[in-house]
Structure formats: structure tokens, C-alpha cells
Amino acid sequence: MILERPKSLADVSTHFCPGCSHGIVHRLVSEVMDELQIEGRTVGICPVGCAVTSYNYFTCDMIEAAHGRAPAVATGVKRANPDKVVFTYQGDGDLAAIGTAETVHSATRGENITVIFINNTIYGMTGGQMAPTTLPGQVTQTTPYGRDPRYAGFPVRICEMVSTLSGCAYAERVAVDSPAHVKAAKKAIMKGFRNQLDGMGFSIIEILSTCPTNWGMTPSQAIERVRNEMIPYYPLGVYKDMTDKGGVFGDK
């Protein structure tokens, strides 16, 4: 047995900071594309955020979307090409703040796409401002005294929210803070793509991730934070699964 770089992950070095979870998730998505042999018919949609240049890393065809609009762009691609595999890869600012309407409506439409959602409780790329998912009390550039829900609002729990929507076929929250969790994350991502191949509807995998740079932590500390602070606030698990009911349209 050999564990090595998947084929669908381009042979280039990423610009991600040392210890950033984006890198792990990139590998997982690429492995899934390899294993399902879909790279050649997949179109990936990058967000605006630290993953903005993912088009350099994933070897499938890629489209860079405007901030928050990846699900709309994915919808355009998928509706025009129902036989292609379309996924978005989005951060929490992108998906849960500016892109809220696109997230909710692609979910409620049962858009047959796969959404990879990196929840790192921060705006990474712009230097560490509050994200919708920033934890209460968390210090960020725009919550310098710690996020106070009374003024800055409460964190949004995306899996919980989209699970209420009829078009959502599958919503699972995973983390990448340990090898076991990484493996579970891959299983979830695999399921998210398989669902699309099976026409199940909208699938979202929320991945609790690190941003050592903007958290002001070492990579190891950041992993600890995922485990000790994030997972308790964002419980892992499957929030919705319509796959044995034949998906959201119930006829598969």
C-alpha cells in the first residue's frame, strides 16, 4: 500500500500557510475525484477566500466565482451541463456571509451539486476579520474585544440551517483535527460526490478547519482549538441524509 499525492492534485506547491487545513481538504477532494474517476468531467468552482487560487491545485476544469456566488455559478454550469460533476469549495465568509442567499437557494432548489464548506471561524485571506462562524468571545481584527453576540451577532450553524430545506439531500459536519477525523471527512466528501452522481440533490460537507495564521497560533495549537472549542460549538455528525429515500426528489 502506498499513500501519496492524488493525481487530481496538481504537482505544485500551495500558497497556504504552514499547517492550514485547506491543504488537507484539497487532498481529500482530489482523492475522491481520482477514486470516482470523474476528474475529466468535473468542473470545480473556487470561492473568494484563501482557496481563491484552488484553480491552480485541482486538475479538473475550474471557474473562479465572485465572493459568495459559487453556488450560483455552479448552478449555471450544472443546469447547462447536467452530465458534468460540479462542486464548489467555499470558506465561511464566502458561503455563510455574503453568499447566504446563494447557499440557501441552491440547497432549497435541490441543486444537484456538491458543496465543500471550510469553516475556520475567520476571514483568512483578508487578514483575520470576524466570520459568521466566529465563536463568541473570539478575538479577531473586527472583534478586537472578543465577539460579543449582543453587538456582533451569534455564529451561524450552516448544517443545522440548510437541513431544514427540502432540497438538501445530505449535510454532514466533519473536522480535520486527527487522522481518524480526516478519514471520516473523506468519507463524507466521497458521499457528497456520489450523491451528485446519483442525482440525489444538494450535498454539503462542512469541515471544521484551522487558520493558524489569523488565530495567532501554531499549527498544533490550532488543531487543539478545533478539538476543544469548535467541535463543542459545532457538533460533528450527519444533519440530513435523504440518500436512502432516493434523494430529495424521491424517485431514484
Place this chain on the structure above:
Amino acid sequence: MILERPKSLADVSTHFCPGCSHGIVHRLVSEVMDELQIEGRTVGICPVGCAVTSYNYFTCDMIEAAHGRAPAVATGVKRANPDKVVFTYQGDGDLAAIGTAETVHSATRGENITVIFINNTIYGMTGGQMAPTTLPGQVTQTTPYGRDPRYAGFPVRICEMVSTLSGCAYAERVAVDSPAHVKAAKKAIMKGFRNQLDGMGFSIIEILSTCPTNWGMTPSQAIERVRNEMIPYYPLGVYKDMTDKGGVFGDK
């Protein structure tokens, strides 16, 4: 006992079509303003939709917001003037389509405002296009063959969705299809305003309403449709109530 026009409802005739529920709800909101004696310190935000000219009907100060942005406008007013009472009055296109992000985020922020949400399963003002809440199978101008969720998506259930958000203090769905339901609707609206006076956080009252004109029905038929088709799909009831917990910030 005299039942008559409330003081906060301007002494003008509305432009609403015969039998349209907007008129009933306007009366209810005005009565609540009267009974709480808050008209003088209330700022109402109109949507873009058939209620766009509500600024002519409510006698409190009024602001006309861009389509879907009423909760953001309300946030601006309320943050700048925390001692004022601020409500939005929005249709389902306004609140649940273009304004989804504003709805979700004012709710998750626990914005201390009251949202009156008219769900009539249609875009009234523009002549009867599909709304996010249009029922499966419903014929509209843009679902001429009936709404097929496979292509046009599933209806959004707003109370169910916003109830998952920590900043939402109170979410109730009511209807105005019978005198008893109208009275219950008023109670809910009253509670929505009281919550604001008590600093409880975000309150939303979803009101199942008619649009005889664009449904192609008589007013009586429209009332029947609310009862027989809408209520089964959109169950009435309280979806969230944090008032006895002291509101979303838990300290009142």
C-alpha cells in the same frame, strides 16, 4: 365596545386588490401600535412588493427599502436609535428570495426588530411570478406548467429555517383565513412588538395570506386555498420562543 379603524392606520384608501390579506395585516399592525402606544417612536420599513406604499398607510415614520433589504435598513435604524421601535413589513419574494441573506443575518445577529412576513406564495406586485414559497404544482407566470421542484426547487419554510438561528427570539406562523386566526395573528404580532420592547432579539411573524388577483381566484376562494392548501404545507404554530428564557441574550 366599538370595533373600528385604528389610529395608526392612515385615513386613506389602500391600493390593494379586493380581498387581499395585506389590508387585514395592516390593520393588525396598526392596532398593535395603538395598543402599545408606540406609534410616535416607531419607524416602519416597507418592502418592494405590493406593500411598497405602506408608507402611505402606517402613520408612524416610514422608510421604503430596496427589494429584500428591509432588515438591513431596519438594522441601520435600530442600531443608530436603540430606543426606537423598528419593524419591517415584507413579502415572500422580498424576504425569502432576494433578501435571504438579510433575513438570515438579522436573525442570527439577534437584531432587536420585529419582522412581519406576508407569505402569499406569489410575487404579487409584478404580476404573479413564482415566489420561493410557491407550492409544488402551483401555476404562476413563471411556472406555467406548475411548479416542479425538480427544476424550480422546493418552497422555503422560513419559520423552520430561522428558528435554527441563535439570535431568533420568536418565530410564529399564523394565517388570516378566519376571524379566529386573525385574532391569533394579532396576538402574535403583539408579541413580536413586545419582544422588541423587552430587548428579546429578533422576532418574526409569518402570515399565510391571499393574493386573489394573481391566484386567479375570488377572495372567498383564496381564503379557502389558504386553509386547504397552504396551512397543510406551512403548519401554523410557534417555531421558536425564547421569551421566557429572557430572550436570545438570556439576561433580561
Place this chain on the structure above:
Amino acid sequence: MAEERVLMKGNEALAEAAIRAGCRCYFGYPITPQTEIAAYMSKRMPKIEGGVFLQAESEIAAINMVYGAAASGVRAMTSSSSPGVSLKSEGISYIAGCDLPCVIVNVQRGGPGLGGIQPSQSDYYMATKAGGHGDFHLLVFAPASVQDMADFAVWAFESADKYRMPAMILSDGLLGQMMEPVVFPEISSAQPEKPWAAVGHNNARPHNIINSLYLQPDELEASNIQRFERYEVVKREMASAQTYLTEDAEIIVTGYGATSRIIRSAVNAARKEGIKAGMLRPVTLWPFPEQAYKDTLSTAKVYLDVEMSMGQMVNDVKLAIECKRPVHFFGHTGGIIPTPAEVLAQIKALDEKIRKGDI
């Protein structure tokens, strides 16, 4: 096949022609006075092989769906009216920055803000100067009849593909709502290959990337320069205008779209009174038909620009004639359509001045 005249609303004629031109994806959001386009598409698209109609959750979602569909190589369109087009600005800038072809329809209404829903031409600046942030242009077509609504839909799709540019059809509530007989154009041209499209590489080519991000300033500048070189070609090849009785005209009345119809009526009336008036109607607003204006300088003593706005195209007219003649402006806003009588009065006043030697 005998050409058949059918009576249709401008909005519907545009929609039908778009479909005939190979538009396979329509994404839109209702707004008066263009909703008939969406309504028509919702009826027709499901009956067409591969046809997609989707009512988006907002204008922003709609333009970004168009972005996705266009990026994957499909002819895609959206339509809206003024406030909705404002919301599309960011998306339009992205589409231009990625060199994607698509068609955007603006059936203008009165502004600013919520404004009104009656016809207007106050989005000229937005269409021709700043469809969004950054340096870029749209192809802008200005129909003046229901027939144009149909013809220009085809023209827009074809030119958009040819130059890899987003094209805008800048219409208004009058043209959208009125009915006239229309003969649908024969669609001859096959669609061009789009080897750049992101639609899956089938392991047969390197991956395609659709993107407008260039973190290195020199790369971003290079992409801008390349685009503007292409624009120079477009200017040469596309600039288009229509003239009417300009050969000997002392007074050139100019206006685009619906306004040009009113101008034509007024010019006819002026001619009846012996006034040498002519009409110059820009058909493409970007590129602006500067040469057509210059060509009128030999006889023109004065220009009268008529718009349903406070005066937006008027500066382009001045620049086109290099400020060599006075350019007067007459306009209405808010949904008031200038009448032929009003325009005639303006023409007569100018004629009077000419006669008196004041011009």
C-alpha cells in the same frame, strides 16, 4: 419559407429570437417592465432540447448563473430592469474580466432608487461607461422597434461570441411593452467552438481555468491591455448608426432607441415646415459610432440630443464631433416620453436661431 409577420411584444420578440439564436440558458428575476421575457422563457425553454429556464433568487444569483453557464461554453442570457441591473454590476465586471460572452438585457425604467416603472433611458452611463468596477466595456445595442428587439438579440449573441465580450441590449419599457409585427430572422451562423470553456477536460487537454484574478500587477495589466486591443478591433468593426435625412441637414437631432422613433416623427414634421433637420440614431452605444457623427459635420450647424434622461449620451455626442458645433439637449425623465411636438418645438427654436445667425 415565406416570412411571417407576427404581432408580439418587444420583450417576447426578444426572448423568442434569443432562443432561435441558440440561447439555451435563461436566468432571471422578475421586475417590471421586463418580466415578459422571463415568462416567455419559462414557457418555451422546457420544450427545447437542453433548454434551461430558471428563476433565480435574485438578480445577483441570475448574473452569476449566466457567468457559470457562459463559462461552460453555453449561450446564456439574463434580463432585468434598472435597479436589477445595478445589482448585476459586480457579476458583469467578472464576466468582462473573464472574457466571457453572454447577453444581458436592460429594459430601462425610471430612476434613481426604486424610481418608477415607466420607460426611461437613464442607464446609458451604466451601460456604456461603468457596468461595474474596473476598466472594461460591454457591447451595447440599442433597439428602436420590436423588430430590432428580435434582430439585436441574434446580433448580440453572435458578436458576444465573436469578441468574447458580454453584450447588453439597452432597451426600455416602451419597446418592451409595445407590440409590433415582427419577422424572425433566419439564423444561419453556426456557433463558434469554445475551446476555452470549463466543461470538463475529459483527460484530453490541460485543465481550463476561467478567472479574473491576477495578483501580479503586471499580469493584470497585460490582461487589461490585451482586452483593450481587442476593443479597438471591435470599435472598427461594430460601430453602427442609422441616419435619416441627414444629407443636407443643418440640424442633426440625435437619440437612441425608442427616442429615435419620436425624433423621426419630429424630423418629418420639421421637413414639412421646410426645416433642414435630420436624424442620427446610434445603433450601437458602445462602440459609439463617432464617425457617423463626424460625417454630419459638413452640413450640420447644430446638434440636438434627445434622451429620456437628464442628459447622459450628450457628452459622447460632443466628444464625437470634438466640440465643433453646439450640442443642445432636450429630455424627459421618470417615464415621461418626449412627444414629437416637443421635439419639433426644440427644432424650430434652433432653426430660428440659425436663421437669426445666433448659431
Place this chain on the structure above:
Amino acid sequence: MAEERVLMKGNEALAEAAIRAGCRCYFGYPITPQTEIAAYMSKRMPKIEGGVFLQAESEIAAINMVYGAAASGVRAMTSSSSPGVSLKSEGISYIAGCDLPCVIVNVQRGGPGLGGIQPSQSDYYMATKAGGHGDFHLLVFAPASVQDMADFAVWAFESADKYRMPAMILSDGLLGQMMEPVVFPEISSAQPEKPWAAVGHNNARPHNIINSLYLQPDELEASNIQRFERYEVVKREMASAQTYLTEDAEIIVTGYGATSRIIRSAVNAARKEGIKAGMLRPVTLWPFPEQAYKDTLSTAKVYLDVEMSMGQMVNDVKLAIECKRPVHFFGHTGGIIPTPAEVLAQIKALDEKIRKGDI
């Protein structure tokens, strides 16, 4: 009180000055290169009586929060950079249509699309011509130093209130990110009464309505005409420019904001070589200081417009001088800042032409 010089980034100086000018509500969404404004506000506002900092869920929400706060009579501000400002277009049009005062900051970056994050001036059109749909204008201020960033924040709030217009500070990444010493202006002026504000009538007056909808065309037109009459006053009272060595200048180099600093260096260098170059820097971009340009015609043989764009202000320069002299353009885009050496080379080439009699 002795004036103290403090070393600050342009973004921070602007934020601090806004607070001193009475800004009580800031709503924004992060975007490079303006995020320091939000960061600064998030630190300071909570410490101020009635001060509100709120990170909105999007630029759209932010501008509409500003709309709400401004409608209720409070001095409110938002800031963003190019793509984010595109998204605000609809909201800006509403604010203008409702005659609400507020301040909008655009710290420009390269475009179109996602573009880049380095300094740019390619949103000139968006700021001065089409901040959104419909006929309207913004007051547009173009700072050229950190001191200006502070001073113009105050100026913008005061003029916005005075004329009931939204004001835009059109800055760029260079001015936002650089530090210079700044002396904060004394704030003298009390804020004007706002009897029109929707803030609760206390049963003491008829209800106020903030609105831009006029379903009757004549009412909408009347509101537009009224607004444009006000604009005429603004043009007379506000148009502002700075000149440097223009008295005898044959070559007028013109550019706004950060670019004017580079021009000044180049003009100095040119003068050293005996070339009669001068600088004309528009300080307000709307209203455009046309008279200042006309005033230079007596000596000017040629104009050189320098921008960090593909050339957007250049047409306004031509119109200001009524096309009476040639106007050349030199620009860079994408985050490349023109160097004094490059501008000097352009000046020398023009001087050469003048000497040869080619101009």
C-alpha cells in the same frame, strides 16, 4: 491646543477623522486594501457614546444599513474597495434618490472582476458617472495624501449634510496603505438639523417618509429636476482643483489622487530641465472643476492626463477644455503605479513636439 502630528495609515486617518466629524455608525464588510478602516472602527466605535460598528454580512447589507441610519438622521459611513462598491450600486442609487447624506469610501484596487488588490483608479466612471441606475450624482472627493484622507472625511460629511447628497471618497490602495504624518482638523461645525429624518414623530409632527418611489411619471420627473437644480448649486459651490506651477505652463499634466503626487514629482523634474510643465489636480471629481481647466487654456499648448486606469477621466478633461487643445493620455493599470520617470518621459516627448511645432 497644539496641533500634533501623528503617523498613520491613510485608512486609519480617514476612520479617525470620520469619527471626529461626528460619524456615529459604520457598517462595512472586509475587503483589501481598505480593511483597516473597519478594523479601526471596530476598536474605536464601542468606546464612543452612541458609536456603532457593525460588520455586515455583505457590502449590500452594509450600504442598506447606512441607508437606514442616514434615513434616521445619523452621520453614517461605509467603506469598501472596487468589487464591493459595484455591489453597493443599487443602494447608492436609492440613497441618492432619497436625498440622504452619507459617506461612502472606495479604496480602489485593480479590476475588472476579482482583478488584484494593488492600487488603481479604474472606478472613476463608477464614481462620477454611474454609481448605479438612474440620473443622479455623488459628491466625489479625491484625496492625495494621508492628510487629505482625514480632511476630506470631514469635508465629505459636512457637504453631504449640506446638500443632502451621498458623498464618495475615491481613494486607492496606495493612499489607504501608506503612512504619513497627519494633523487632525478641528471640528467646528455643529451638525445641521434634519427635520426630514424618519426617527419617530413623537406625535409632534406628521409622519416622515423616506422614499424614492414615484409611480406617477410627472412626480418622478419633478423630483429629478429638483435634484438636478440642487446639483447646479453644488457645481458652483463645490468644484475644487489644485494647481502647481501652471501660471506659465505649456504642458498641463493632470491627474487626481495618488497619481497627482507622481505628477508633482515629474513636473518638478521637468522644470529642472527647463520644461514649462505644470500640474492640475482635480480635488473634487464631481463636480468636475471645469473652470480650473479653462483657466489654464491661456498658456497651455497640450494636456497630459495620467491615471491608474485605461483612461477614464480623460474625456472629462477634453470636455472641460471643449476639445480646444490636444489631450494625451498615459496610464497604468492592475496595480502598477506610474513612476515619476515615466511621466517625465511623456512630458519630454510632448515638449519635443511643441519645440518641433507638431503641437
Place this chain on the structure above:
Amino acid sequence: MTSEIQLAGFGGQGILFAGKVLAYCGMLDGREVSWLPSYGPEMRGGTCNCSVTLSDEPIGSPTVYNPDILIVMNEPSFVKYINEVKPGGCAFVNTTLVDSVSDRKDIDIYNIPATAMAEENGLTGGANIVMIGMLIKKTGIISMDGIESTIRKMVPPKKAQLIENNMKAIRMGYDFE
């Protein structure tokens, strides 16, 4: 020759449809035609009007300001438009819903209780077409043959009853007085 026609009444009275019938008929006659509706927000109860131009040359402004022919179906529209009719023109007035009278002598005014006639004959909502019938008789700008083929083209064949009703309404108006 150019005929400018204005039709006006309450929303719901079929003003736009009547205008469309005229335009369609003109088109089938091979003429230039334009049809321009008033449009507004959906809410019911307002007035509604429509400009139709039939011409032998290209049509400039499609808005009719001073009609050659006016069709008015309610009181407010009568008041609003009757004085706009070109001298020498004519007006068709639905007297069921118009009480006012005009003292204009320079135009021909044709009165017809179209709403009452339609209702009495089981053609509720057909008053608009009754008035078209009278217009054909009085002006001849379109022909009876033309109108029949127009209605056959405009109404889908499976709605044969509708075609019948429309033709019945036309004839009622044509034969009035």
C-alpha cells in the same frame, strides 16, 4: 393613411385585448401597426389604456396623444380623453358606465350601452368586443372579413365557443341602431 386609436377603461374590461384585436387585424391587412399598453403594478382597480396605430408608413412614436378614434369604457376615461380626440375624429362611448356627455361638435360621438348589451346577451366581459363591432361599422378602418380571420387566428381553435362569442359580440356592435 394613419389611424391613431386610443382605448381606455377600467382594468379588467378587456381594453388591452380590444386594442390587440385592432392591431392584429391591421397587421393581417398588411399594414404597419403598433400597440402600446399602459402598464403598472399588478394591483387591481386602476384605469387602463392602450394606444393603437394603424398606418401605411413606418410608425414613429407609438404613443397616441390625440386619437383619431377613441374608445372609452368608463366614466373617468371619458372625462380624461374626450377632449383629446382630434377634430374630425370620433369617439365610441360605453354608456352603461359613462354618465357624462360632451358638447364637442367637431367630432362624431357614438354611444352604445356595450356593457349592458353584453351582459344581457350572456357575453359578460364582451363589451370591449361589442364596441369594436360598432367601430367597424362606423369607421371601416378594418373590415368584417378581416376581423373574423383575426379572431380565428387569435383565439386557439380548441376554444371554438370563444370564437363564436366574440363574433356574436362584434355583430351586436355592428348591428347596433
Place this chain on the structure above:
Amino acid sequence: MTSEIQLAGFGGQGILFAGKVLAYCGMLDGREVSWLPSYGPEMRGGTCNCSVTLSDEPIGSPTVYNPDILIVMNEPSFVKYINEVKPGGCAFVNTTLVDSVSDRKDIDIYNIPATAMAEENGLTGGANIVMIGMLIKKTGIISMDGIESTIRKMVPPKKAQLIENNMKAIRMGYDFE
């Protein structure tokens, strides 16, 4: 007189802070100053540079293209900038992280193993300030007095230790060789 200074190195080496110290000091001296950082997306690992101008007249372009004084703290920056220095100018090179050497004879090159010196003295991250110390000694464009009051102003008083450490680093650089 105008001094144009360029500072460059890895992100995280305190390039921007060192530049700010110079600018601040110049300001306290009553001079015109400007400070312009490179900026980019947050992701770590890139290079970082900063332009500082100290002048007695208003500063035009704040971007330094050909510095009078260069401070380079890593290899890539050395390679990139060493040939941009104005003839007659000088360069301060952090030899701990710069291996290349330049054969330019028209500028003064001062080598100092600043990173190693800082680390050895328990001042990890203080290499930038060590280099400032040497710059003061060699160029005199700012004074030791000036730098001390600058650092006292820039560092909040409650972080007294930090002030001490910075001054220690300055002196280390100043006293080098």
C-alpha cells in the same frame, strides 16, 4: 535633503515595523515622511517590503524605486534589490540569511549577521531593530536620541520590557564591529 529607504525580507521579519520606526523617528524630527508597505493576501511565506522616505520638502511619489539606503534581511530580497540602490548609496545586509555577495563598488555595503545576533542575545525577532542600530551609526539620518524617544512613543509604556529589548537591539547594531 531627501533619503529614500527600502526595507525588504520575509513576512514575519518585522520589515514593516522597522520601516515604521524610521518614519516615526523622522516625523519626530519634524521632517516630511512617508511609509509605504507592500501588501497582499494574508497567506504566509511571501516576501515583504516597505518604502520609507524622509525629506525636507513635500513628498511626491511614496514608492521608492532606487533607494539611497537599502536594508535587506533575506536572500531573495538581496538578489532583487541590491542593484537598485542609487550609486553612492548604501546597503545593510543581514548575512545570517543572505549568502550572495554583490560586486558593486559604487555603493557601501554593510554586512551584519543580525538574525544570529538577535537570537544569540535572546532577542528573537529583533534582527530588524539590530539593523536599524547599524543604520543609525553608519548614516546618521536619524539620531540615537531620536530613536530612543521614538521607541518610547511607539511601544506602550506598560510593555517596558519591550522598550528595553528594542533599545538593546539598537545598541547591538550600533556597536557592531
Place this chain on the structure above:
Amino acid sequence: MAKMTVDHSRCKGCGLCVDVCPKKIIVILKDVRTAKGYNPAECSDQSKCIGCGFCFEMCPDCAIRVEK
């Protein structure tokens, strides 16, 4: 004794009051046309009105006044 009156200037003749009146005493006046062109409602028999207010609750135009 209860009394229900309809303000004809507001009534749009929607008939919702007619539907809910438990006493079935509200009628639409087919022969009356309001200024806006509607056939308004009216109480046909005040003596039977129990003042329940159902009509008031359902009236979208607040055209009804009930005294009890």
C-alpha cells in the same frame, strides 16, 4: 344591541364579510356602484347583528365598524 356599518367609500366588495357573518346578514349590493366601481357590502338586518366582529376581523379594507 349591536350595530354594523360599512363605509362604502372604502368597501371593495370582496365579500369576505359576507362569508364569515354567522347570522348571514351581510349582502353585496349588486345595484350600487361605489366611486371606485365596486359593489359594496351592507348589513341587511341590523337587528340580527350580534356584534361578534367577525366581519370586522376579515375586512381587508377596514371598511366595517361594529358597535356593541
Place this chain on the structure above:
Amino acid sequence: MAKMTVDHSRCKGCGLCVDVCPKKIIVILKDVRTAKGYNPAECSDQSKCIGCGFCFEMCPDCAIRVEK
């Protein structure tokens, strides 16, 4: 026998592999600096590697190869 190798051209020295190795055989090379300026990781004792792949799973830069 399992084998773990680190591609130094990719390794950013984050140390996540070090943390998760059950055999504690991964070390950060303080004295080596990669082209990008990082101290890379390395397996200090191949013989103890059990090929569990934990290091591989956690490596954000896919710099690790494990053979078993």
C-alpha cells in the same frame, strides 16, 4: 516494512505530522532550511515506522509518502 518520506520541496515544517505519529519518530530539522525558508520534517527512524499513515493524513501539503 513501512517507509515514510518527506518531500522537502513541499514541506512547510508545520509539525502536524510530528504531533500525530504514534511512534514519535518524526522530527523537525532545525538546521535545514528549505528553499521557501522552512525547517522541514523528516522520519528519524524508518525502522520504527508502522505505516499507519497518520502523518500522511494530517499533512496539509501532501509532502509525505508512506509505503507499506
